[in-house]
Amino acid sequence: MALKSSNKIDTNTYEIEVTVTPEVFTEACKSAYMKQRKSIQLPGFRKGKATQGMIEKVYGEGAFYEEALEIVYPQAVTAAISEAELRTVDQPYDLEVPVMSKSEGVEMKMKVTVYPEVKLGDYKGLKAAMLPTEATDEDVDKEIETMRDRNSRLVSVEDRAAEIGDTAEIDFEGFVDGVAFEGGKGENYPLELGSGSFIPGFEEQVAGHKIDEEFDVNVTFPEEYAAELAGKDAVFKCKIHEIKTKEMPELDDEFVKDVSEFDTLDELKADIRKQISEKKEAEAKRDFENQLIEQVVENMECEVPECMFAQRTDEMIQDYSYRLQMQGIDLNTYLTYLGQDMDSFKESFRAGAENQVKASIALEAIVDAEKLEATEEEIEAEIAKLADQYQMEAEQIKNAVPADQIAADIKTKKAVDLIVDSAEKA
Numbered sequence: 001m002a003l004k005s006s007n008k009i010d011t012n013t014y015e016i017e018v019t020v021t022p023e024v025f026t027e028a029c030k031s032a033y034m035k036q037r038k039s040i041q042l043p044g045f046r047k048g049k050a051t052q053g054m055i056e057k058v059y060g061e062g063a064f065y066e067e068a069l070e071i072v073y074p075q076a077v078t079a080a081i082s083e084a085e086l087r088t089v090d091q092p093y094d095l096e097v098p099v100m101s102k103s104e105g106v107e108m109k110m111k112v113t114v115y116p117e118v119k120l121g122d123y124k125g126l127k128a129a130m131l132p133t134e135a136t137d138e139d140v141d142k143e144i145e146t147m148r149d150r151n152s153r154l155v156s157v158e159d160r161a162a163e164i165g166d167t168a169e170i171d172f173e174g175f176v177d178g179v180a181f182e183g184g185k186g187e188n189y190p191l192e193l194g195s196g197s198f199i200p201g202f203e204e205q206v207a208g209h210k211i212d213e214e215f216d217v218n219v220t221f222p223e224e225y226a227a228e229l230a231g232k233d234a235v236f237k238c239k240i241h242e243i244k245t246k247e248m249p250e251l252d253d254e255f256v257k258d259v260s261e262f263d264t265l266d267e268l269k270a271d272i273r274k275q276i277s278e279k280k281e282a283e284a285k286r287d288f289e290n291q292l293i294e295q296v297v298e299n300m301e302c303e304v305p306e307c308m309f310a311q312r313t314d315e316m317i318q319d320y321s322y323r324l325q326m327q328g329i330d331l332n333t334y335l336t337y338l339g340q341d342m343d344s345f346k347e348s349f350r351a352g353a354e355n356q357v358k359a360s361i362a363l364e365a366i367v368d369a370e371k372l373e374a375t376e377e378e379i380e381a382e383i384a385k386l387a388d389q390y391q392m393e394a395e396q397i398k399n400a401v402p403a404d405q406i407a408a409d410i411k412t413k414k415a416v417d418l419i420v421d422s423a424e425k426a
Helices: 022-039 052-059 061-083 137-150 202-206 253-259 265-299 306-326 331-338 342-370 376-390 394-400 403-421
Strands: 002-010 013-020 093-101 105-113 153-157 167-176 179-192 214-220 233-247
Touching (some): 002 061, 013 022, 022 052, 022 061, 022 105, 061 105, 202 214, 202 233, 265 342, 265 403, 306 342, 331 342, 342 403, 376 394
Antiparallel strands (some): 002 013, 093 105, 153 233, 214 233
């Protein structure tokens, strides 16, 4: 097996020609026969007992060519790509096989997409704005109110209409053009008015109605909703059974003792202020880095293959699906709940995938330009850090994560640090 030729035919695209010797292909035909013989029956032979020669005499010499090609293809193509010193980013395509026989071997021609060429622009001495990191009184008060809300209780009310902020227990059934639609009915459903959990405009129309009142809610489904309902007008027949309002706890030292490790409101506020400041500092650092990396990407010249964006999008969706499964939710069920189809869901990841791919390409180019390396000590330290983070043994981390991947992550971090350390705050 050998590389016959490798030629660049377009941006990020090469055409390669690969050969397989007659001897190797003949052996692959034998392997294909051994794999298939138990399912082949010829007149005069028991099933699985016909020889390779007899089968090829009946069905032709090429009886096992297709299976044999599948046997030799992976190794032959991998070896050829390696010999051509190409870094491919997708599976080969447009396969042509002009020659395939035991006497001549195999000749294959195909196209491959390669990692893009990069011309870096400025990546040192950049400027970006730093977000404020100090916790304000408003931040602290908002967190305190969140704590009060978490510790509130719902109290039934009967002498007034429902208001935004209340939880109304309702029956509802939706109709489009006078016909009830699937998934549009609920009974004794506790709906928090103002939560935005229902179709836009629904909750606002429930507000103002009293217990046992029956009324219609008129809405229009969003365009990005499930295809069978997207953009359509609907009428929901509704009835309120119960209205509950939140009763908030008094904000005093007793409340503080109940919800925290502190004794006084001042102590709690001081701790909240510290935590918010630390969180803001971390967010400001991430935002500062992201602004700088966006500039690096804007400054570089690179035509990224479409397949790299598609692959990253699929990876992000797979990761999202896995996290849903950890919560016991199937992705398709989740999409039904959102009223979204897979295409629109995938499109929502597209921009993020493009940004991640471009950033990764830019940072790798900086690693190469600056000849950044990861030492053995740094790799061992990172393994120890991961082991502590995931409560695993170091050897388990080494078995789960390849050392070269850890080294790549360290070098990428060094590239980010280089960009940040040389930058100025605008």
